[in-house]
Amino acid sequence: MSGAKVLVVDAGGRGNAIAHAFARSPLVERVYLAPGNAGSSMIEKCSIAQKNGNPIKDIPELLSFAKKEGIDLIFVGPEGYLSDGIVNVFSEEGLDIVGPRREATILEGSKCDAKDFLETIGVPIPRHRNFSDPEGAKEYASVFYRENPEKNLVVKADGLAAGKGSIVCSSEEEAISAIERIMVEPKLFGDAGRRIDIEERLSGRELMFFAVTDGRTVLPLESAMDYKRAFGPDEEVAIRLFNKLSGNPNIDNNPNTGGMGGYSPHPWLDGDLTDRIMETIAVPTITKFKEVTGFEYSGMIYFGLMICEEDGEKVPRVLEINVRLGDPETEVILPRLETDMYLLSRAILNKELDSIKLEWSRDCCVSVCAISGRVIKPVTSGGAEEERPGYPGAHYTNMPIRGLEKVDSDVLVYHNGTAFGTDAQGQERLYTTGGRVLTVVGRGESLGAAREKAYKNIRRIRFNGIRYRRDIGLSA
Numbered sequence: 001m002s003g004a005k006v007l008v009v010d011a012g013g014r015g016n017a018i019a020h021a022f023a024r025s026p027l028v029e030r031v032y033l034a035p036g037n038a039g040s041s042m043i044e045k046c047s048i049a050q051k052n053g054n055p056i057k058d059i060p061e062l063l064s065f066a067k068k069e070g071i072d073l074i075f076v077g078p079e080g081y082l083s084d085g086i087v088n089v090f091s092e093e094g095l096d097i098v099g100p101r102r103e104a105t106i107l108e109g110s111k112c113d114a115k116d117f118l119e120t121i122g123v124p125i126p127r128h129r130n131f132s133d134p135e136g137a138k139e140y141a142s143v144f145y146r147e148n149p150e151k152n153l154v155v156k157a158d159g160l161a162a163g164k165g166s167i168v169c170s171s172e173e174e175a176i177s178a179i180e181r182i183m184v185e186p187k188l189f190g191d192a193g194r195r196i197d198i199e200e201r202l203s204g205r206e207l208m209f210f211a212v213t214d215g216r217t218v219l220p221l222e223s224a225m226d227y228k229r230a231f232g233p234d235e236e237v238a239i240r241l242f243n244k245l246s247g248n249p250n251i252d253n254n255p256n257t258g259g260m261g262g263y264s265p266h267p268w269l270d271g272d273l274t275d276r277i278m279e280t281i282a283v284p285t286i287t288k289f290k291e292v293t294g295f296e297y298s299g300m301i302y303f304g305l306m307i308c309e310e311d312g313e314k315v316p317r318v319l320e321i322n323v324r325l326g327d328p329e330t331e332v333i334l335p336r337l338e339t340d341m342y343l344l345s346r347a348i349l350n351k352e353l354d355s356i357k358l359e360w361s362r363d364c365c366v367s368v369c370a371i372s373g374r375v376i377k378p379v380t381s382g383g384a385e386e387e388r389p390g391y392p393g394a395h396y397t398n399m400p401i402r403g404l405e406k407v408d409s410d411v412l413v414y415h416n417g418t419a420f421g422t423d424a425q426g427q428e429r430l431y432t433t434g435g436r437v438l439t440v441v442g443r444g445e446s447l448g449a450a451r452e453k454a455y456k457n458i459r460r461i462r463f464n465g466i467r468y469r470r471d472i473g474l475s476a
Contacts, residue, residue, distance in 0.1 A: 003029025004342060007049060007066055009086065010077030011035045013369075013414035013439040014327035018077055019046050020412075021334040021341040028342050032069070034062055038430055039415025039438075059086050066095055073345055074098065076299075079160055079324055083109045087299075098345050100323050103295040107285075108323040111165075111197040112158045121288040123281050124317045126306070127200040130158070134183040137196060138176050144200075145172035152201040156320075157182050159192030164256050164392050166320075168201060174250050186247075202317060204308040207269060208329055209316075211282045211303075212344070215296040217353040218283050222336060222360050223269050224329040225476070226262035229254045230392055232471040245374070245389035257392045258436060261472040263366040263447060264332040277305065277316050285321070298348060300325045331414050331439045332365035363443050366450040366473045368458050369416070370438045372396060373467030390465060391435030399463040401430040401437070406460040411453055412441040432463055447473055 006028055008019045016039050019031045023045040033040040034049035034056045041047050049056045049065050056065055059081070066074060074090055076082055076099040085102035107114045112130040119125060131137035141153060155178040157165035167178040175198075182193035210221035231239050231254050243251045281303055290296050304320040325333075334341075338359040347356045373390035388394040400423065407413055417434020438461065442453030451473040458468060 003027055004072040005029060005069060006031045006342065007062070007069075007071045007074045008033050008077065009062060009074065009081055011037060012077075012327055012434075013039075013416040013436065014325060014330040015077045016040060016043060016414040017331045017334045018075055018325070018341075019043055020414075021337055022075070025340045025342040027340065032065075032071070034065070037415045037433070038418040038420050039413065042415075059084060059089055062086070063089060063093060063095075066090070067093070072096065073342065073349075075345060077324060077327075079105065079108050079322065082323055083160065096349050098348055099299040100297050100301075101295065103293065104289065104297040105323045107289070107297075107301075107321040109160060110158050110195075111156050111320060112195055114321050115197055115199075117289070117292065118285070118318055118321075121284055121292065123284055124315065125199075126154075126202050126317055126319070129198050130195065131198065132195045134179055137179045137183070137198060140198060141175040141179065142172060144198075145175070148200075154199045154201050154319075155179055155182060156197040156199065157189040157193040158195035158197060159189070161189040161192045162258055164258060165189050165192055166256055167253070168256075174253070177249055181248075199319075202306040202308055202319075204306045205268070206319075207266070207305045207307055207316070208326060209269075209277050209282070209303045209305055210325070210329070210333065211278075211301050212348065212353065213286050213298060213301065214348045214351045214353040215286070215290070215298040216351055218278065218286050219353060219356070219358060220274055220278060220282070221300075221358070222264055222333050223266040224262045224264040224326075224332050225266055225473075226326065226329050227260045227469060227472055228256050228258075230257045230260065232469050234471075241374070242389045242393065245387060246393040255392055257371075259326070259328040259369065260371070260469045261366070261368040261439070262328055262332050263364065263450070263473045263476070264329070264336060265360075265364065267447075267476045273307070273314055273316070276314070277303070281305070281316060281318060297323075299323070302326050302329075327416075328367050328369055328436075328439050331367045331412075331441055335365050335412060335441060335443060336361040336363060363445060364447045364450040365441055365443050366447065366454045367414075367439050367441045368454045368468050368472050369436050370440065370458060370461060370463075370466050370468050371436050372399070372417075372432055372434070372463075373465045375399075375465035390467060395435055396465060397432050397434065399432040399465060401432060401461065401463045403461040404430070407440070407457045408453070410443065411457045412443070413457075414439045414441065437463065437466075447476055
């Protein structure tokens, strides 16, 4: 009997890591990625799903491809496709697809509604208020700081913003500016900022907690420490230059990104804390979502938490929910998964997750993201020199990438934003296409060994404007 065919819907490094996990299964014959990127076809058993030689992106075309190719299982990575109802469409056509239905994606699609839901069911969250009117939001911020001079706020765009929709504030002025820039001008996150969630800024330790569910059983996945800030704590000059070029008046604000790297296993997530998160957050969220809304949640989920010290106890509070695997956390978690990814997915679909025992490698993984950093575009005929701050702000793409052939064979390189193109001499080359370009993953028996591998190899890669944080895993 021939093996299974799997379709992974994703365009970035997370999708590469998911496809790589499926490709390691002896039960899987072929893995297609859509829309994928240049790195998708570099993974054994993997290729890009195409129509007339072009990558497939639209849900109707994905559905047509899955039927034509006899795809046995579809796994969805990004929140956009899930919010657009891809699971509903495929399920109604009788295809097996892993991920939450559109009705359940509200947990990520609206931060405001998600916080209201969590408050209703008694899951611990920060003090918060939702606003559609910028003037009302500014008034609330002013009153908050007047009554709580020792505290601060976080301003969040309600909708999907590719992981960058939060602004952490350290003063009333910064909070007012954040509200203005999200809701009025320049509308940093587009339509996602028409409504905002304003939360009390908590102190403690941040934790991304991952779980998998079939709607009945909830199992914790291995977790990871990730790095969301664009710059390291010692890069004050770079932070100020970035904000100056971005037109951000909060000159010392270290901007959020979709993720600059991370490592796994998590250094301080122990069994007791895992049990507490499962009992007070993960299980209630899944079970009570169906009770409250009538819709079942199935698939991957992760909770952005703040672990606060209260009366000598660790109290986890939910900052955000994501209805999928994270990026770049997936790139360090899934390489450590020893349970068959195809069997795990089948158990989710068959409501048999209670029969699965998740097993993990004892190795450590460290990932470092190479991003499109600050570049001054040279003067060309008829054009003008323009300096762009780089990801997560405006950045240049179409930069040729060099050095991948020098990367050690035991080091993983997951592509986030790459494509093949032709240079001036007619030779095929690899080019950058996005803010996050490549994720280099080192693996070793210790965190130090994995970190050394990741940094040793990312230094061999070159493209104009390449930048990466140099402190991933250093504090641990």
